[in-house]
Structure formats: structure tokens, C-alpha cells
């Protein structure tokens with residue numbers, strides 16, 4: 001899967017630009033280390049990047065640039081504030097997005113780079129018009145078929161978490177995280193290695209329903225683990241979020257499916273696995 005790559009010099013940037021194929025959509029992410037909203041945007045972009053498989057030529061290239069360290073590049077793209085995202089194709093500017101509107105960024109990338117998987121699209125019956133952006137990077141692939149899981153970059157999120165992070169900043173980060181994918185699972189461990197039986201069961205349910213989802217390992221970030229309990233007013237994990245709204249934990253998801261067996265089918269991108 002693609003990653004968000006940090007570029008630290010003007011020459012590295014020029015070399016990178018020249019190496020791209022005309023069809024590759026270059027996503028430039030300008031940030032500064034001191035701007036808190038950049039943390040959230042980094043998480044969003046890392047997650048989006050992970051949805052695009054590495055192909056030849058690459059469909060996308062996600063680049064991260066410290067706007068202050070590379071002033072010439074920043075000037076070239078009229079970066080006036082951070083976070084600032086610029087989409088470029090064949091050396092031509094496609095679109096610039098200033099600020100930390102995750103949905104705008106997601107939407108722009110998908111419009112220009114396309115959906116990462118041919119099977120994706122707005123699922124019939126989806127609750128909102130927001131397209132299911134984060135795409136399938138089959139991970140736990142096996143004979144029974146892969147579920148489509150995308151990790152939210154917990155290391156990027158964790159790296160900026162300091163003991164001083166205010167509740168306001170944490171909640172702002174969580175508000176973005178829960179929208180990082182149309183379906184987000186906050187769990188203990190990862191889908192391929194759940195660290196708790198409840199999380200394991202919920203992963204199995206999502207897989208059985210062929211649901212495409214992003215996940216966040218709360219064991220990797222104690223602030224998210226504790227903060228999300230308060231933010232969500234829900235004391236335990238797993239937590240399933242759909243379109244930025246909390247559905248609930250394992251028991252609630254089971255109840256919802258019992259009441260409406262098609263409850264999760266709107267988010268399916270593939271034939272449900274028989275597992």
C-alpha cells in the first residue's frame with residue numbers, strides 16, 4: 001500500500017516530481033510541526049494513502065512537506081496556511097485545499113485519483129452521500145477472502161500526543177479520527193491480530209458481512225483509548241463508528257444485525273465471507 005512520504009529538501013522534491021508518470025496524481029501535504037490541525041490531517045492522509053495499492057505507474061503519490069523548511073516549494077504552490085493540500089497531475093495544479101476539512105480532502109483525492117478499488121462506489125442504501133473513501137487493502141487475505149481493512153496510522157497520531165495535549169485538542173483529533181473512514185473500528189489490536197475476544201468477534205462480523213472499514217488500535221495510543229470513552233460516552237472497546245456516528249460495541253452491533261440483517265450490508269464491497 002502507498003504511504004505518506006516525507007520530503008525534506010528542494011532537490012529531493014524536484015527529483016521526485018520528475019520521476020512521476022504523467023498519470024500519477026501527486027498529493028502534496030504541507031504542514032508545520034507546531035500546528036495541531038496538521039496532526040489530524042497527517043492521520044487522514046496516511047489512511048487515504050494506505051488505500052491505494054502500489055502499482056506501476058503509481059496511481060497516487062502522497063508527499064508530506066514542512067512548509068517552513070521548503071519555502072520555495074511552498075511559494076510555488078501558494079501555501080498560505082497549514083494544513084494545505086495540493087493535488088497535481090502531470091505537473092499541472094488540479095486543486096488546492098486549505099485547512100483541515102477531512103471530507104473535502106478525501107473527496108478531492110477520490111475525484112482525481114479515483115476509487116482505489118474497482119469494487120468500491122457509494123453503496124446502495126448508504127446513509128450519507130459521503131463516498132466510501134478508504135479503500136480495500138486486503139490484509140488478512142486467505143482462502144476465504146479478505147476483509148477490507150485499513151489501518152489509521154496510529155503511530156502518526158501517537159507521535160504527536162503529549163501529556164500536555166489539552167482535552168480540546170484531543171477531542172478535535174478524535175472528531176477527525178472517527179471520520180477517517182466511513183466505517184471505523186476502534187479495537188484492541190489489529191484485525192489480523194485482535195488482542196481481545198470482543199474485538200475479535202466484531203472483526204469476524206465485519207468480515208462475514210464483507211464490510212470495508214478502517215481500524216485504529218487503541219492499545220497503541222492511551223490518549224485515544226481513554227479520550228474516546230469520554231468523547232463517545234461509551235466506556236469500552238470495540239467501538240464501531242459509521243459516518244462519524246457511534247453505533248456501539250459488540251453487543252449493540254449484534255442487536256442491530258438481529259433487528260436488521262442488512263444493517264451492515266450497505267458497507268459491503270465484496271461477497272460476504274463464509275468464515
Ligand SMILES: N[C@@H](CCC(=O)N[C@@H](CS)C(=O)NCC(=O)O)C(=O)O
Pocket residue numbers: 188196198225235236237238248249250251252
Ligand atoms: N459488552 C461489551 C464488551 C466490551 C468490553 O467489555 N470491553 C472491555 C474489555 S476488552 C474494555 O474495553 N474495557 C475498557 C478498556 O480496556 O479500556 C461490548 O458489547 O462491546
